[in-house]
Amino acid sequence: MPTAKFSRKLLSALSLALILAACSSQPPAPEQNAAGVESRTPANMDRSATTAPVESFDPMSVAALKDPRSPLSKRSIYFDYDSYIVKDEFQSLLVAHAKFLAANSNMKILIQGNADERGSREYNLALAQKRADAVKKSLSLLGTPESQMESVSLGEEKPVCTESTEACWAQNRRGDILYSGEY
Amino acid sequence: MKIKFLPLAFALGLGLIIPTAHAQLRVEITGAGANRLPVAIADFAGERAISQAITSVVRADLDRSGMFRLIDGAGVLSDKANPPFADLKQRGADAVAAGSTTETGNGRFETRMRLFDVIKQNTLDMEAYVHTSTQLRATAHRIADTIYEKLIGEPGMFSTRIAYVVKSTGRYELQIADADGANAQPALASREPIISPAWSPDGSKLAYVSFEAKKPIVYVHDIATAKRYVAANFKGSNSAPAWAPDGKRLAVVLSKDGGSQLYIVNANGSSATRLATSSGIDTEPRFSADGQFIYFTSDRGGSPQIYRIPATGGATERITFDGSYNVTPRPSPDGKSMAYITRTNGRFQLALMDLATKQTQLLTDSAKDESPSFAPNGRMILYATEVGGRGVLATVSSDGHVKQKLSVQASDVREPAWGPLAK
Structure with a gap:
């Protein structure tokens, strides 16, 4: 099953990253938080469903950001090849985040745009910036003030999937929403 | 004849960077140009006394540029005598580089290079380079640049x-x-x-x-x-x-x-x-x-x-x-x-x-x-x-x-x- 394979890969990548972080003699720098990607995988959803407490949660609380039952735990917006148009299917996700940001005006987000590996690195950096900007604009139209948002680009430099296949590239054409404390 | 000193400051500057283990890049030639200039690079007299040969780097540089066809078999030729022009002409070389490397004390060496026109049987250029044993490759690149410039008429890029x-x-x-x-x-x-x-x-x-x-x-x-x-x-x-x-x-x-x-x-x-x-x-x-x-x-x-x-x-x-x-x-x-x-x-x-x-x-x-x-x-x-x-x-x-x-x-x-x- 491709999703299981994908999550296993992610887990091994994460553990490798942890080992490297532990072994590295580099000056300490927080690792990139691949927010949204973890919680998106079915394996994580299953585990959370069995271990999470049954009680209700406040949908506007900070805890909701990482609660798999909350739409706020979904942080990724996916794009078509060479496109920076936010597809309609992500509208409900963006509405949830816009509402949360309105209710929590002290919280800020960093929107990181990503691109697949094909073509020029700098052009992909600009393309991924367009994706991050498009997510920011969508939130802006939903009432989120500019002061709560920054859109930046990681270009093709931080792929979550490294195979040269369309399935993999689709995972990498992405905008991620990171909240204060996650970046 | 010009005497050239290699910039020690530059070498020291790079030395400040902490070296780590890494593999050397390798050159693989997979094609060849059409009108290449036939040139022989002889082994320089005395260069074998130093661990790393200068002329092998010169040859690799000139070969990689695609502008030259290297003629083998010139043997050891010093800058101090005329090369065997007739033999080199028969081998098909239009030009030949000869030279010598001698130790001058205090860990320094002087390498001389003399470039001859094989057809006209005259000297095209003479250069001398003062260097240390850690500057052999750098010296070789300078020699290759000189040969390139004399024979092609524009600056070489081997010292870049x-x-x-x-x-x-x-x-x-x-x-x-x-x-x-x-x-x-x-x-x-x-x-x-x-x-x-x-x-x-x-x-x-x-x-x-x-x-x-x-x-x-x-x-x-x-x-x-x-x-x-x-x-x-x-x-x-x-x-x-x-x-x-x-x-x-x-x-x-x-x-x-x-x-x-x-x-x-x-x-x-x-x-x-x-x-x-x-x-x-x-x-x-x-x-x-x-x-x-x-x-x-x-x-x-x-x-x-x-x-x-x-x-x-x-x-x-x-x-x-x-x-x-x-x-x-x-x-x-x-x-x-x-x-x-x-x-x-x-x-x-x-x-x-x-x-x-x-x-x-x-x-x-x-x-x-x-x-x-x-x-x-x-x-x-x-x-x-x-x-x-x-x-x-x-x-x-x-x-x-x-x-x-x-x-x-x-x-x-x-x-x-x-x-x-x-x-």
Whole structure:
């Protein structure tokens, strides 16, 4: 099953990253938080469903950001090849985040745009910036003030999937929403 | 006869950078040019007394340039006597280099090189180089440059350096090596990506983009001191640095005012002036050698194409029209042509355009070419490509005839930039 394979890969990548972080003699720098990607995988959803407490949660609380039952735990917006148009299917996700940001005006987000590996690195950096900007604009139209948002680009430099296949590239054409404390 | 001292300060400057273990880049020649000049490089008298032979490096340099056909079998020839002209002529050599290396005390050596015209049986040039035992390769590159210049009539590029990024698991290293890939030294290591290194016109600094602060920021790095400063760190993304020929300004791409747009910043990080305005993507700026124009990539016409704008701002002019993906413009040092990457049937290939006639030529048959960079004499182009899923560096002569690969074992190499001629 491709999703299981994908999550296993992610887990091994994460553990490798942890080992490297532990072994590295580099000056300490927080690792990139691949927010949204973890919680998106079915394996994580299953585990959370069995271990999470049954009680209700406040949908506007900070805890909701990482609660798999909350739409706020979904942080990724996916794009078509060479496109920076936010597809309609992500509208409900963006509405949830816009509402949360309105209710929590002290919280800020960093929107990181990503691109697949094909073509020029700098052009992909600009393309991924367009994706991050498009997510920011969508939130802006939903009432989120500019002061709560920054859109930046990681270009093709931080792929979550490294195979040269369309399935993999689709995972990498992405905008991620990171909240204060996650970046 | 001129006596040349190799710059010790430069060698010491590089020595300040902490060396780490890394494989040397390897040269693989996979093609050969048509009208190559036949030349014999004899072994120099006395050079075998030193551990590393100078003339083998000279031969490799000249061979790699694609401008020469090396004639073997000249044996050991000193600069102090005439070479066997008749024998060399019979072997087909038009020119021969002879020489000698002698120890002069205090760990110093003097290497002399004498270049003869085999047909006219006269001396074309005599040079002497004072060097240490750690400067053998550097001396050899200087000798190769001299031979190249005397026989071809334009400067060689063997004493230049290249910069590139090596990616290993969880680690990115910006390295500087000699133009033949030897003598690689790390200039910067990071756990986050480094892209787009660009040499300052005097070769003393590298501008690059680092993601260590979780977003792209442009830094300028002084190579001798290993000190660096931020050249562009505005809200949003900062990327694609390109030096103006005066070395005082950089063209960069900033998203601070929305979209990826072109700006000029002072190289010391002060001020940012917008150069152009479009509703789409503008990126990959690159100054023409005369500083008059800035070439860049833009999707303002619906697909990524190459445009140029006067460096002082003004009307843009579209340069590429064929195909739906033409990116990464690199105007040649003589201003007559432009290297760039074009997509054809899903393949990304290095192409060269004659800017006067707009005629284009594909220079490679690979599929994932990126980041072309001209040698300072314009005769070769260094670029990144992929072989077996691994990033490698390759060079191709500007006429497309001579190709070679440079590779680091078990690593991923990308983002090459060919440095300027040594001043």
